[in-house]
Amino acid sequence: MDKKNMKTMTAKDLQHVSAGARIMGILVKIVTYAFLITMALVVLFPFYWMIISSLKSEVEYRATIPTFWPQQFIWGNYGQAFKDGNLLQLFKNTAYVGIVSTFLSLVITVLSAFAFARLEFKGKDALFAALLATMMIPGELFTITNYITVNRLGWLNSFEALIIPFLVSVFYIYLLKQNFMQIPNELYLAAKVDGTSDIKYLWKVMIPLALPTLISITILKMMGAWNSYIWPKLVANREDMWLVTNGLRNAFTTAEGQANYPVQMAAVAIVSAPLFMVFLFLRKYIMAGVSRSGIKG
Amino acid sequence: MVESKHQWKAWLYLAPAIILLLVFTVWPIINTVAMAFQNGYNALAAKRGASFDIGIQNFIDVLGYGSFLKNLLNTMLLCVATVPLSTMLALLIAVALNSIKPMQKFLQTIFFLPYVTNSIAIGMVFAAMFNIIGLRGGGSMADTWGIVNNFLMLLGFEPINWINQGSDYWANIVVMVVYIVWNALPFKILILLGGLQSINKQYYDAARVDGTARRRVLTRITVPLLSPMLAYVIITGFIGGFKEYSSIVGIFGETMGPPAAAGRLNTMVGFIYDSLATSSQGKASAAALILFGIILVVTMINLQVSKKRVHY
């Protein structure tokens, strides 16, 4: 009897504890959301500041007491940024480099991945291992010699120099090969029996099935062209060959703080916009590609 | 028969990749090593037919430069400060994100945004946020103190000269750390959240049955089960950190430092490019090999540590 009473007591005690735990749970939820939202605001703040600054007048921008919403929207900043930064030329160059290098890179990657995934030849495994080994070496090691090579080839200040040295990515070949290998070999053999050519098979079967990977590669490659800075700076010192990043950093930086900051922010916003658009529409592919690759474009 | 036909076909498909890799990847590796061990190698002179002694003078010279050691120190400082900070922050955000349902996708998208930016362009925005314009009155008055200082002043602190002429080295470093962490978060959050979501929910049910406290669940279950992902983001974080360059260009411009203190924040990679500009390819190669060596050693140490710490 006594024992039973005791048990009831503990159960009630426990009930109390569990009510406390529930309040604790709600508190944890509140703290969690507060933390996340604060961090999200910190992450977003530079973007917000970029946009409102780009719309302010120079006087307002220099105001001692900052304004968090432009008193007057100076849309002209954008036009001026376009003109001052010669952004049209930069966009053209970057788009050309991005599109051509992405296209050629895809062709090379698809052909190589197909050879590794579906064809049998002597030394396949050794060759593939050798390719993977090159991934461990930092790109800075290649730059010095590649600069000399490009110079000898007479490619300085040419699109060849901006495009050709980076066409092959071992990582993309690896990624696509893995993807191709998941496609059952029977499909290939069946196509052979029907007398389908390799190229037709690739085009009709493998490429559609590997499309998500190809889209990821395309986006990452485009982002790479959009964000590249060091190599173009080395091989293209003529202004008409600059890519956006080089042009942006040089056009709006003066040695002694006399820049028109709202116009500079407008230029930054213009340059950032295309990537944002692509991200909004193709978020899924970008995030999937990044989580598998771990490379910053 | 089919086999031999495939042989030449395979090589045909591989030809473009192999040729390009031979020219732009394999040859550079050989040539970089070769240049590094020719004392005072200079490509222009080499083209004119000059020859160089074989030796390790390039390495001795590079290590003897005060600027190299300073650049190495800058690089290490940024690495040591940013990798733990960004990893911890990313872990907290990922765990928090994983524990909520409403708004999860939305917040996840926001946290990924810094990834799809141009590190030079947004660097300029950060510079603007820290920039003081129109300083006068012996430094007591300014047109604008910059939004960061505005916040500090709102909280009752003195404004700090972050990046302008006469700014303190450590103030510069703080700005760089803030920017690099901001930039490094999205990738780490993405990887860690992916890892968290692949942990079997039953471990958490089991922990609940045993009445495990929240903090204990985090330290004894989540973090150990996440350890392979943590090791991955830490290793890639260090590798990226040792190659830091363009984020500094983003904030300080190609002078790699505030006005009148140019080059103060230069890094290893910056040193390599500066050597190129003076056409001392031998020294640049030696520096690149040293960078490679350091990255290799740091990665090895990381792997060794994680072998003991990373579970299964």
Place this chain on the structure above:
Amino acid sequence: MKVVLQNLTKIFPSRDKKAGGEVVAVNDFTFEIPDGKLIGLLGPSGCGKSTTLYMISGLQKPTSGKIFFGEDDVTTLATESRGIGLVFQNYALYPHMTVKQNILFPLENLKGKDKLTKTEMQERALEVAKLVQIDELMDRKPSELSGGQQQRVAIARALVKMPRVLLLDEPLSNLDARLRLQTREEIRRIQKETGITTIFVTHDQEEAMSISDMIVVMKLGVLQQIGKPQDVYDDPVNLFVAKFLGTPPINVLEGRIANGKICVGDAAIGEAAGVEDQDIYIGIRPEGFELDANGALECKLSNVEVMGRDVSIVSTHEASLNPVIRSIIDADNKIDLSAETVRFNIKPHKLFVFNKETEKRIYW
């Protein structure tokens, strides 16, 4: 600890969100599990057995109804306060901890007056490890253990807190056939030794029948029957329970009741005095057949399988719902293999009659 479920109901929103609606996973369960027994929750997948188990554990909250442990209402109590041990289907052993650390983990969580000293914990862990016979494996990681050993570790981890109730979710489903037999005996032994009320979930009727003190048969969220395994087998309340229990399964024939007789076609195979005429299903256990040259039920002989002590006669009948009728008789009986047909008498207590519409048992 006695466990009582009172009108327990669990409703999930339907998975197909556009169609809306909801799924009743557990519908109005009321039953009592006596103290210190081993109980099997039995049913095909989707019958709500796992949901019931998770509601008892507190990991899922019931939509309505109550759960009592002894006299305590634990319905709203948090999982960790219920004093239960739970063994997961795939064990959920922490892969980064050794066997010992896994077993110690629940003890290290204890707070307040329940807190144990280091040595007490070690003693307790060793004690349960000995009980489940894994004390030799204490320093291994789960990945270094066989499936059966992992199962034992999971049971040890659940037992180390000395739970009031032990719950096992499909404890044998991840083991191979040989281990399954061995492990179920093991579970029986451990339960006997500890005397802890133990509830386990299974879809395998043989497993449930062989070790349970009591079985609870469910179908589509509705409780069908509860009782000792032999009682349920001998006295099923409806066609579903009759079909679900027994290997080989029960033979089902279409028939009708006419003038108090149970008829298959024209043949009267049994009496059902006082039951009004109607169409019925007839269930006959394989062991309910007796070979008799003048027997009432005539079947076409297909073949005979000799299994040593017993003989299994495989025959067909046009009224049978199963493709074949399987009967098990003593091997002493002589069967004429060349005959076209075979005739049986049916043992009355192995024959069950069910209403054709409701599939409920008809008693008389």
